[in-house]
Amino acid sequence: MKNPASEVLSVLILQFFLVFGEARQQFVTCGSVIKLLNTDYKVRLHSHDVKYGTGSGQQSVTATELQEDINSHWLLKEAVGKVCLRGDPIACDSTIRHHVKTKMNLHSHLFSSPLSGNQEISAYGDAKGEGDSGDNWTVICTGDAWRRDDSVMLKHVDTQVYLGVSGRTFGRPINGQMEVVGLKSSTGAVHWQSMEGVYLHAPDIQHDSHIHTEL
Template sequence: MTFTILCAIFVFQFLSAEGRNDEYLTCGSVLKLLNVDYNVRLHSHEVKYGTGSGQQSVTATTRQEDVNSHWLIKGTPKKPCPRGHPLKCGDVIRVQHVSTGKNLHSHHFPAPLSDSNQEVSAYGSNGEGDSGDYWMVICDGEYWERNEEVMLKHVDTDVYLSVSGHKYGSPIGGQLEVVGSTRMSSVHWKAAEGIYVHTSDLNSQLNSHSHVHSEL
């Protein structure tokens, strides 16, 4: 499935993000998450932290076209989220890195460059990890709207997904540190480029037929 998603991403990588005709973000969509404060995209790769947990690192990059910045939005094992189902503010989700199959994760390790913050990593295998992969969608209104800024709150530790502003050196030079933060700064994210799965009529909210809309 990962290969299929990456092929679709490659095919549509030159398409404009204009012309969006659906209002809400939905489960099953594959997208890039843009940090509004730093204008960088959430990113991961097969590079492990040299400190802390030693798990796969999560960073933020200025490169718009990098396929290692694609993430799959999904529910939890106890509360699955049907493909095409609109996400509500307050929903708990998992965010899976498409290229490596690991989930966005956090835990009580200090961040590698700013130890007052908490480490954010990619964890698990084939999309399965533990409760450290659970993030709550914090937004205004009832649903996560596609053009809306949201925050992602880590369920286990109550920190927010954030960018510290610190830059890494080699081998990931220039990429920014992504952390879990208790401070309400640099914690705002928006859905950017991606392959969006949505119901055929989100204005009716729960139409059971879905299709795919690609915007890369």
């Protein structure tokens, strides 16, 4: 004869793990590879092996309307000198780096951007993907951690500008892509949301990862 109390306990335990599993998949996590959408202009953060002709001469960072471009993938990893465990939710006010497909990090410094004259955003690093403190960005969000459905701001640690989009567009060889810049004010086009990608979760790492949507 089945024990009613035991059956109730089993149901409660199952419900707990289902709710817990859904809850942990609400967050953006360390080690995930994602695309970032600027919610003001509806363009995705992008980079490619095209260097700026002015300013630093480093690899350019732009924003594109294309959803499926593989050069818009960014790996979320720990900041220089910090620890960020794979699969852990990224806490609000924590410092991270964004590592692009070309092995470069999202970077800024005191150069002027080529179109609007705001602060230049580039991709920087050596062959192993290591750069310097100019690669570090603070996640500005509400609550305890970065949630997938919420927009966040990314503030550059060294220079205190916000990652944003100027609204200007480039000509050849990156025709139609928008200029990504560092903005001094948080009232501009500085809001970003996680989109398509592969999201890691701590219990999943030994088995598989949770795919948000198509890459």
